[in-house]
Amino acid sequence: MTMQPAPSTEPVLSGLHLAKAFSSGEIRATVLSDLSIEVYPGELTLISGPSGCGKSTLLSILSGLQKPDQGSVRALGESLLELSPRGLEGFRLRHTGFVFQGFNLFPALNAREQVELPLTYLKLGKAEARARALAALDEVGLSARAHLRPAQLSGGEKQRVAIARAIAKRPQLLFADEPTSALDAANGQIIVDMLHAIARTHQATVLCVSHDPRVAAHADRVLVMEDGCILSDRRASRPERHPT
Ligand SMILES: Nc1ncnc2c1ncn2[C@@H]1O[C@H](COP(=O)(O)OP(=O)(O)OP(=O)(O)O)[C@@H](O)[C@H]1O
């Protein structure tokens, strides 16, 4: 596939010297050790690596869900660790979308309602929320299925509803943790292509965690993690960029 040149813009998301450990009784396990990462807008950045190497932990720190023990996180010019809990909540609501492995849809809501719900938290008017929800469902090819509930949708369709829910807010930062691992190869491919298109068309920063090697071929940039560190940073059209 053709790769875009690396963006000349500044990173919009970065983690510097991140460290994180979890204690269980006497045992303290290091999950991230002095990890630094910069992520650029308009592209799909993939973090891959073996199970347990710290990918989800890194994603949750970069999205403000978890705090590191050491290091800093800058997102859209804000230092996330310096925000108050309320400020952080507002930041996440306004600027970030999250797509999970297990879709996290409400069983009782149809596709349109799933997508509309977070928009109501943004205090959008009813008509605008509906228009945005329908536009987002159209973007993921589900206009004709907007009235269906999760039980009436396939796995791939459910994940597309989850993507529509995330993009309807028009977030600048979109995070996805193993979004394809519950799907077969063909549906996984559709989801990856969609995340790619979102990065391009919305100039969004899409950071996706996956240990599916098939996904790696379709990202603009692939970071490989192992044991809490970034081992390699590959971008086809530009020499390797080393983590700082
Ligand atoms: N809240 C927690 N408490 C204790 N240990 C944790 C916690 N969260 C993660 N860990 C541990 O940190 C390590 C890294 O976990 P993480 O979920 O980040 O890995 P991962 O790379 O996403 O793995 P997978 O590919 O299986 O999803 C694991 O050993 C895990 O058990």
Ligand SMILES: [Mg+2]
């Ligand atoms: Mg994980």
